[in-house]
Amino acid sequence: AGLGGILPVDWADVDRSQRVVQRFFSEAQDFDIGHQGLSFPIRGRMNEFALFSVTSNVSDKEWQDIRKQLMPQLKLAEKYVL
Numbered sequence: 001a002g003l004g005g006i007l008p009v010d011w012a013d014v015d016r017s018q019r020v021v022q023r024f025f026s027e028a029q030d031f032d033i034g035h036q037g038l039s040f041p042i043r044g045r046m047n048e049f050a051l052f053s054v055t056s057n058v059s060d061k062e063w064q065d066i067r068k069q070l071m072p073q074l075k076l077a078e079k080y081v082l
Helices: 019-030 061-079
Strands: 034-043 049-056
Touching: 034 061, 049 061
Parallel strands: none
Antiparallel strands: 034 049
16 A cells, blocks of 8 residues: 555555455564554655554554654654655
8 A cells, every 4th residue: 555655554544355465464463563553655766665664552542542643753754764
């Protein structure tokens, strides 16, 4: 979902109907990566590409509160990643 865009992707909005996406999130759980997450596509001047992701295992309600509070700081932080 983050490969083609420039906006942050909330994992809750990702279509998980495809088998490859289901496998991706299943493997993430195997590595104890949180089930809630935001990924920020980052593009460099020389066509570099990265995803800066933040995850958590909090409830849906807690995630919405955290996301709302952190979004401005995370958008700023993504500018300094590359």
